[in-house]
Amino acid sequence: MKIIADNLRITQKSIADAVMQKNPAPLQDMVKRCENAGAEGIDINSGPLYRNPESQMTFMVEAVQDVTRLPVIIDTSNPKALKAGLAASKNPVTLNGISLEPFKLEQILPLARAYACDLICYLLYPNGHVPPDSAGRLEVAVSLYQKCREAGIEPDRIIMDPVVAPLSWQDGLFQAREVLTVIRTLPDLLGVSVRTIAGLSNLAAGAQASARKHLAEQVYLPMLAASGLSMALMNVLHTEPVRVARMCRLLSQESIFTWEMVP
């Protein structure tokens, strides 16, 4: 399970200001802190970038890649920004992402094909809603997988996001369990060892921080890992979840055999 930083977000005022002023330092500082903390990939969450999407995304991608060789995830629903980010990227890049929403299928799927990059597929209904259970998500996964294959996307480029829902939802615990079922079931269902990603921060979204919420994240992460999750998108500047994530990798990564040989 790889650890992907979700810390670089334009919703943070310091990052928004830096992008507006084309000042790379705050972005680069954040990226270096994330890499030092153990990030193995950087999600560049630019938001929709309504104004000057191309130049702003180009700036963000270049700023990030001037200080890291880590893979990046370009996280926006704006196809113009995605395209500019793809063109500017030297590092391995993942598009984040598509769903069954028609606009995204039409605009973003061809980009993933043209650039032969990795692509995150959200298991959401065409109207953007979260399916009520694992069966709904798996049905969406089959449709999305077919759309990708028809568009010429190779299976090993596809990364499924089962959509972690907030525990504060009325059926939050049920949703959390259904996500585990989806991750465990997808490879058998699709007949390929498709990769998966999950946004851990969503679990406690919309709720006040508390010891109980932190504990939920720390317990849910190993459950995701044991279910076969490939990539955890998370705040890597929180020390404890990163320690847990590293231990998850140790306990779940098939290439590591021996406890005494690892740092």
Place this chain on the structure above:
Amino acid sequence: MKIIADNLRITQKSIADAVMQKNPAPLQDMVKRCENAGAEGIDINSGPLYRNPESQMTFMVEAVQDVTRLPVIIDTSNPKALKAGLAASKNPVTLNGISLEPFKLEQILPLARAYACDLICYLLYPNGHVPPDSAGRLEVAVSLYQKCREAGIEPDRIIMDPVVAPLSWQDGLFQAREVLTVIRTLPDLLGVSVRTIAGLSNLAAGAQASARKHLAEQVYLPMLAASGLSMALMNVLHTEPVRVARMCRLLSQESIFTWEMVP
């Protein structure tokens, strides 16, 4: 996932002395502390009890059950002690346990049948060795399940213990992953939703306590829960693992739907 206390062990000098002197207070104090800490069952680990097995086990079971209505697990390889414990028990009782070792099949299996109690089956080879991988354990599980059924033990009385191996073993991490595979695979393999138990303390056995070992336990426990473990045998007087175990139950117990409704 139920939390079973492994704290009541005759290897603790205070418990050994109390049993020798037939003084129930230290046992009862321990049991009350375990119950307060969240234990849902008490493992009575008496060791082999070479001298006076009947009277010593009767004393232990009665001492425990005078202060708790929790189910107990009678944990000894001595059939005389097991029988005395069964006869003395008012609370629900589990025998711990059998394996393919011929002596145990001959002596303990009939007891489980006669008292219609739950029975723990260790996935060990007939010589008592730990199988090298999940395939070996699953093969043993099939044999043990057949032995149990032939002896008239009902499937819902059978609890499989896949045998958590110490991480300090040369292939410790591999073993840890194989145990998860076994827990996940058993219901499909046997065609019944057979229960499972795992001894969490074994994971760091034989190694010096360290932050890393504690972290391994705290990460492995949710992995066990996500794999479908029914019962975690653990030190319930360590606060942090118990907090983790309770959160595991919350996140994995199918009858609990809503985060806000739980304490």
